[in-house]
Amino acid sequence: MWSLLGKALLAGAMIAAIAEIGKRLPAMAALIASLPLVSILGMIFLWQARPDAENMARHSEATFWFVLPSLPMFLLIPVMLRAGLPFWLSLGIGCAVTVGLYLAMVQFGPRLGVRF
Template sequence: MWSFVAKALLAGVMIAAIAEVGRRLPAMAALIASLPLVSILGMIFLWHARPDAENMAVHAQSTFWFVLPSLPMFLLIPMMLRQGFSFWVALAVGCVLTLVLYLAMVQFGPRIGIRF
């Protein structure tokens, strides 16, 4: 239980730090947010819980494939904001697009040889 709480607190601190930096330096906050810190920490915690090389390899490779469907969101949201859409509408549309692309990845990825 304490391990879960520690992980949750660490994630919260990372998000709060990005938000604070972003108030003054949006590009720097974007750089920090784009770092694969969550993925790295997740791999460390997963390795600690189950030190299995093949399991870790599958996890890391799957993470790569699941990052790809999220990338268009980061182009769509600024485009919509610059066209006058509200932040919440742009965010919602970006999230829906990402969900659709995730579902497409899960559906069609194995058909083209991608293993999760």
């Protein structure tokens, strides 16, 4: 229980730090947010729970493939904001497109040889 609480507090602290830094230095906050900190921490926690090299290799590889469908969102949202769409609508559309791309990855990835 304490381990789960510690992980949640760490993740929350990372998000809060990015938000605070972003108030003054948006590019720096973006750089920090783009670092694979969550993935690295997840791998560390997974390794502690199940130190299995093949399991970790599959996890890491699947993470790579699932990052790809999220990338277009970071180009789509600024385009929509600059076109005058409200933030929440832009964010919602960006998230919906990302969900669609995730579903496409799950559907078509294995046909292209991608293992999850």
